[in-house]
Amino acid sequence: MQLKFYQPKSEFLKKYVQGYYFIQRGKGSEPLHYLTFPNNHTIVTVMQNVSFSQSNNRIKIKPSEKDGIFANMVYRYTSPIEISYEEPVNELTIYFKPLGINFFVENPELFFVQDHTKEIEFNPFEDFKAEMQKILNVSGQEMLIDQLENYWLSKYIDQDYSLLEGIIKEIETDAKIDEVAKKNNISRQYLNKLFQKNIGKSAAEYRRIHRFRKAIAEKNEIKSLTELSHESLFYDQSHFIRDFKELTHKTPKSFFKNVEIDREVVWLFI
Known part of the structure; x- marks a missing residue:
């Protein structure tokens, strides 16, 4: 469909x-x-x-x-x-x-x-x-x-989320979460509280899913899985494979072979 x-x-x-x-x-x-x-x-x-x-x-x-x-x-x-x-x-x-x-x-x-x-x-x-x-x-x-x-x-409500918007941008980089918290003069505990309250997940979980989605978005431009893992901010190849298995129940090779990734809604029809 x-x-x-x-x-x-x-x-x-x-x-x-x-x-x-x-x-x-x-x-x-x-x-x-x-x-x-x-x-x-x-x-x-x-x-x-x-x-x-x-x-x-x-x-x-x-x-x-x-x-x-x-x-x-x-x-x-x-x-x-x-x-x-x-x-x-x-x-x-x-x-x-x-x-x-x-x-x-x-x-x-x-x-x-x-x-x-x-x-x-x-x-x-x-x-x-x-x-x-x-x-x-x-x-x-x-x-x-x-x-x-x-x-x-x-239904729009004018809100000030500038602090959290800035933190999200930093979390989407390879900066350590403790360093992001320190840079914004808050504790890591409070940073996670902000994420849980306003996004529904921890900062670490948000980053893990962001890396995964970044890899999907860049796969058409980067064919090598080793290079893709590096460009998507995974620590190494084993980290890349482990996260894919946890998030998709498939290896990266199997996932990219079976899923159409050139669509904005990435589904696997079964």
Whole structure:
């Protein structure tokens, strides 16, 4: 199944949202079954008239005769999630950049403290389900996108995350976390508290996933796995292989052989 990943039309939203994709019921009746791999986005998925179940990194979705909106939020996973649909459903999925969702939802830590291994129902606003129902009923992709973006723009909250934004940029380099904390006049414990509260994972976990995603992004330009491990800030080849096995359950060679990495949404169809 080919999915188009849309970047926001709004230049303002591009600062907070990486993009989104849509699945539409009736456009192909083939079951959809894939693995999705760890990333540092906060992912909000909104589905219409579905039965949804989640356990042990497996999500099963099937159409339901019962009308309604179900929305869930995924902010942390450290191994592949297996997702299966009996048949396509009406769905929209939004990828918020790190910290992105914090500019739209008050007290996002209330979601980040929930058990990430279980389904996290996402219903942040009084009008959320009603408006998502309207948006998913819109005919025409362009109008759907316009209404979706207008809705999120209406929820924007002006926030000052400049300290954490700067720390994230440093964590994405090869600087030691203790040194990043010291440079910003805070303890490593407090730095991790900021990450857990505002991103839902520790600084070390964020960096590990960032390295992994950096390697995926650079693989088309760098064919040698040894060179790729160095350029992606892994300590050595064994570190590179170990992290890939933990995050994908595959070796780097097997992962890159089987997964289409030239797409913004990196899935392995099974």
